[in-house]
Amino acid sequence: MTSPRANRPLLEVDGLRVEFPTRRGTLVAVDGVSFHIDPGEVLGVVGESGAGKSLTGAAIIGLIEPPGRIAGGRVTLDGRRIDDLPYEEMRRIRGRQIGAVFQDPLTSLNPLYTIGRQLVETICTHLDVTPQQARARAITLLQEVGITAAERRIDHYPHQFSGGMRQRVVIALALCANPRLIIADEPTTALDVSIQAQIIALLKKLCREHGAAVMLVTHDMGVIAETADRVAVMYAGRIAEIGPVRDVIKRPKHPYTIGLMGSIPTIGRNVERLTQIDGAMPRLDAIPPGCAFNPRCPKAFDRCRGERPEAMAIEHGQVACWLYANGRMGER
Amino acid sequence: MSEAARAVPAAANGPLLAVRDLARYFDVSRPLLNRLIEGDRRQILKAVDGVSFAIARGQTLSLVGESGCGKSTVARLIVGLYTPTRGTIDFEGVDLAGLSRTALAPIRRRFQMIFQDPYASLNPRWRVADIIAEPIRAHGLIAGADAVRLRVDELLRHVGLAPNDGDKYPHEFSGGQRQRISIARALSSNPDFLVCDEPTSALDVSVQAQILNLMKALQREFGLTYLFISHNLAVVYYVSDRVGVMYLGRLVELAEAKTLFARPQHPYTRMLLDAIPDLEMSGRARIPVAGEVPNPLAPPTGCAFHPRCPWANERCRSERPELKATPTGAAACHAVEERRLPDARVVAPPALPS
Amino acid sequence: MATTSRDLARPPTRNALRRALDSDIFYSFRRSPVVVAAAIVTLICFIGAVCAPWLAPHNPFDLKTLNLIDAFTPPAWMDEGTRKFLLGTDDQGRDVLSTIMYGARISLAVGFFSVLFAMTLGVSLGLISGYVGGALDAFIMRVADVQLSFPAILIALLIDGLARTTLPRDVHDRVIVYVLILAIGITGWVQYARTVRGSTLVEKNKEYVQAARVIGRHPVAIMARHVLPNVMGPVLVIATINLAIAILTEATLSFLGVGVPPTQPSLGTLIRVGNDFLFSGEWWITIFPGAALVVMVLAVNLLGDWLRDALNPKLR
Incomplete structure (x- = not known):
């Protein structure tokens, strides 16, 4: 690996399981997910809708909506277990140590307060500063995220900003308390292509400068390619493959x-026909036994249908596929 | 019957669809009383403002642009969901804009639309077979319930579904399958022309590939002509013969797809191409373009792109460029016309004046 | 059961039944004992009222069977009571239980048909208002606003009074039930119209409606076949709750003496007539019809409340 793991990882997720009890039985939305994020690293989590990628992020920051619940596994931040903390303590960790950026910037900002008030409140909650210092810090943050005339704009309401600018404000909000980890859930999905590029560049730059690690959840491989150091590919609530x-x-x-x-x-690749994966990702109430991908897999064999593959180490990463069992490299 | 209808001799060699100076304005003013009391002026949103293009039979023309550029409005104007404020829509030489609802009916059969959201485009209370048969019944194309059902079964097979899927309701299907149903409905009246408004943008990539492959296969099989609306340039590259780039209600560049992507002319096209995340990981340094799309209610003077354009000069700020032929196609840009621009994707643009 | 190949291709109705029994709505129904009880009570009231001529122990309007000697008999469990008249008799010797059943029949009929009338009127106007929009929409909605500024009972009284003064007495008595249906129905349409208009505004911009427009369907067909089925959910909720309100309105009018005449009494008429004897000791003549009214309205209301929650995904 390019960056040797200096000390312990910043975030460790081990065997995470998220369940939704329904009257027709329990749905397992995240099933035995394990990974780690090193300090300052950007881990991309990619998958199609329903793969459980957003829920994994929500589980880490303790924002699973009931009746959903974490049913197993552990989440460790900087050596401290955080998945079983009471609500109040988790709230303090959110914002202070873990910042969050969501897809829709409108839902992250309270429309009734100026962005300045929201920034100052967040800063004062997590840092020991006077309101004046907090305001100064808020202005600095807004300048950092590329909002011009920050001294004036700080007293504007969220609706006075465009979508791209709002997402910048949300990033500033996430960075308020200098968190060590930022969970960004589809931060660019609601934005136009040109704005998307701006936000990706900004996120990369800021995390480098602040030394924050990022868990970047998205369905867009392009965004991952541009931003992430390592990537975890999720399918039907499980990690299929993880690596640089x-x-x-x-x-x-x-x-x-x-x-x-x-x-x-x-663009530039001239093909008459795209490779396609037939079928669709199974619904949560109909995940096939064995490997969840086996009905759509062109290389599936008997073992895939009966036995669930665990993550197997390959050169630089891990892959959960029987083709790679016992050191085999993709051959049956 | 449909053979007879197809054999319209007029303009057999001309384009299937030609749009000239198409425009659609929306009155988004506040109510009269508010305007009188608060002294507001009328506000007119020029969603589409003078767009012209033509699509040859069997070809795919794509319109790309960011949200609010008017590409979906163009699609809706062509299928008749909006009436144009100005301009003509010629379908095989017949101007659709002037026709009444009844006069339009026989032509309607020949163009259909595929919508963006597969969860909203199918009536949740109808069985799939009824959804697909709706155009057949509305135009009275096939008589007899059994014959209609046979046709529906055939259509279901065409789009990769099973005939007994016709008895189910839309909610029993995944997003990709619903989009297949939508395509089957569009095909059921034997159309020549399909308007596809972001048909895959609500789908996951692996499903998107299925739908794009299906659409290309159907185009070959039935000789369909597509107008394809999308904001995803990679998808557009894959499906299109020709591409039009729109910005604030106007066409800024129009060219063959391969040419447009290899040698983009208009600065906005260049910017769009540069903004695509690089999956090849070539390490190409990207220059994120500053600024955002301006408020369409108060578009900039001259060229609408000038506030974001690194090559804008005085002429760009005052005089609106028209779409003019270039060596690669057509572009609406003074800088292109004056050959002020460096070759595309080679030289970095000068820094924006701040 | 003979099964043809055609039946195999179509799903049999058993499937539809199973789907209904498996649905979330039925599930939430089964889960709530109160709602099940309300449904049973409503069903009993409904059957008792509709089948009154066959189920009622006496025909209280058959003068041949009436005997003034039986007048003021108390309920069966009291000292002077007899098992012949379970809930006692009134001043004319009519069996109270039977008059309640016949009265509920009229109350329910007036309630049901006035709701149906209000629903038809309101849904049509709301659909047109929402789908067509423009000046027509503005006009219909202003009319609705004006009507809302009057209490419903006032409008019902107005229409009823109008009919009373314009029609001859005998004609009036014959058509009074229809007049009541009209009067109560007119007061209720606004709620349907507003709700349907709101949902129509949402639905008409959905892509399936646009798809139908692209296909070239006639606007009336789009409204009836596409929009209408998708806006009916909240309408059913309002209709259920309004059924209770309509029954009460009818009872109020009859209690005030402007409703159905005592010769064909509804529950409201019975309560009014019995009211005179409340303080002379013959309490059963008014209390039992009153209790029947309360139970019926309460049960229907509970059903309506449940339906509203069950159909509203946000509350689930």
């Missing part, structure tokens, strides 16, 4: 990742 971003994109191992990469149209 270049390896996963250029030389995907899991048949799902291979299909996913082939199905993305690319």
Whole structure:
């Protein structure tokens, strides 16, 4: 690996399981997900809708909506277990140590307060500063996220900002208390392409400067390729493959990742027909036994249908696929 | 019957669809009373303002642009969901804009639309077979319930579904399957022309590939002509023969797809191309373009793109450029016309004056 | 059961039944004992009222069977009571239980048909208002606003009074039930119209309606076949709750003496007539019809409340 793991990782997720009890039985939305994020690292979590990627992020910051609940596994931040903390303590960790950026900037900002008030309140909650200092810090943050005339704009309401500018404000809000980890859930999905590029560049730059690690949840491989150091590919609530971003994109191992990469149209690549994965991701109430991908997998064999593959170590990462069991490299 | 209808001799070699100076304004003023009391002026949103293009039979023209550029409004104008404020829409030489609802009916059969949101485009209370058969019944194309059902079964197979899926309701299907149903409905009246408004942007990538492959296969099989609306340039590259780039209600560049992506002319096209995340990980340094799309209610003077354009000069700020032929196609840009621009994707633009 | 190949291709109705029994609505129904009880009570009231001629122990309007000697008999469990008249008799010797059943029949009929009338009127106007928009929409909605500024009972009284003064007495007595249906129905349409208009404004911009427009369907067909089925959910909720209100309005009018005449009494008429004897000791003549009214209205209301919650995904 390029960056040797100096000390312990910043975030460790081990066997995370998120369940939704319904009257027709319990749905397992996240099933045995394990990964870690090193300090200052950007981990991309990619997957199609319903893969459980957003829920994984929500579980880490303790924002699973009831009746959903964390049913197993542990989440450790900086050596401290955080998945079983009472609400009040978790609230203090949110914002102070973990910042969050969501898809829709409108839901992250209270429309009734000026952005300045929201920034100052957040800063005062988490840091020991006077309101004047907090305001000064808020202005600095707004300048950092690229809002011109921050001294004036700080007293504006969220609706006076455009979508891209609002997302910048949300990033400033997430950075208020200098958190060590930022969870960004589809931060660019609601934005236009040109704005998307601006926000990605901004997120990268700020995390480098502040030394924050990022868990970037998105469905867009392009965003991951631009931003992440490592990437975890999720399918039906499980991690199919995890590894350095270049390896996963250029030389995907899991048949799902291979299909996913082939199905993305690319400018300059002239193909008559895109690779397609037939079928659709199973509903949560109908996840097949064995490997969840086996009904759609062109290489599935008997073992895939009966036995669930655990993450198996390969060169730089891990892949949950029987094709790679016992050191085999993708051969049956 | 449909053979006879197809054999319209007029303009057989001309484009299937030609749009000239198409415009649609929306009155978004506040109510009269508020305007009188608060002294507001009338506010007119020029969603589409003078767009012209033509689509040859069997080809795909794509319109791309960011939200609010008017590309969806163009789609809705062509299928008749909006009436144009100005301009003509010629379908095989017949101007649709002047026709009444009844006069339009026989032509309607020949163009259909595929919508963006597969969860909203199918009536949740109808069975799939009825949804697909709606155009057949509305135009009285096939007589007899059994014959209609046979046709529906055939359409379901065409789009990769099973005939007994016709008895289910839309909520029993995934997003990709619903989009297949939507396509089957569009095909049921044997159309020549399909308007596809962001047909895959609500779908996951692996499903998007299925739908794009299906649409291309159907185009070959039935000789369909597509107007494809999308904000995803990679998808547009994959499906299109020609591409039009829109910005604030106007077409800024129009060219063959391969040419447009290889040698973009208009600065906005260049910016769009540069903004696409690089999946090839070539390490190409991207220059994120500053600024955002301006308020369409108060568009900038001259060229609407000038506040964000690194090459804008005095002429760009005062005089609106028209779409003019270039070596690669057509572009609406003074800088392109005056050959002030460096070759595309080679030289970095000068820094924006702040 | 003979099954043809055609039946195999179509899902049998058993499927539809199973789907209904498996649905979330039925589930939430089963889960709430109060709602089940309300449904049973409503059903009993409904059957008792509709089948009164066959189920009632006496025909209180058959003068041949009436005997003034039976007048003022108290309920069966009291000292002077007899099992012949379970809930006692009134001043003319009519069996109170039977008059309640016949009265509920009229109350329910007036309630049901006035709701149906209000619903038809309101849904049509709301649909047109929302789908067509423009000046027509503004006009219909202003009319609704004006009507809302009057209390419903006032409008019902107005229409009823109008009919009373313009029609001859005998004609009036014959058509009074229809007049009541009209009067109560007119007071209720606004709520449907507003609700349907709101939902129509949402639905008409959905892509399936636009798809139908692209296909070239006639606007009336789009309204009836596409929009209408998708705006009916909240309408059913309002209709259920309004059924209770309509029954009460009818009872109020009859209690005030402007409703159905005592020769064909509804529950409201019975309460009014019995009211005179309340303080002379014959309490059962008014209390039992009153109790029947309360139970019926309460049960229907509970059903309506449940339906509203069950159909509203936000509250689930």
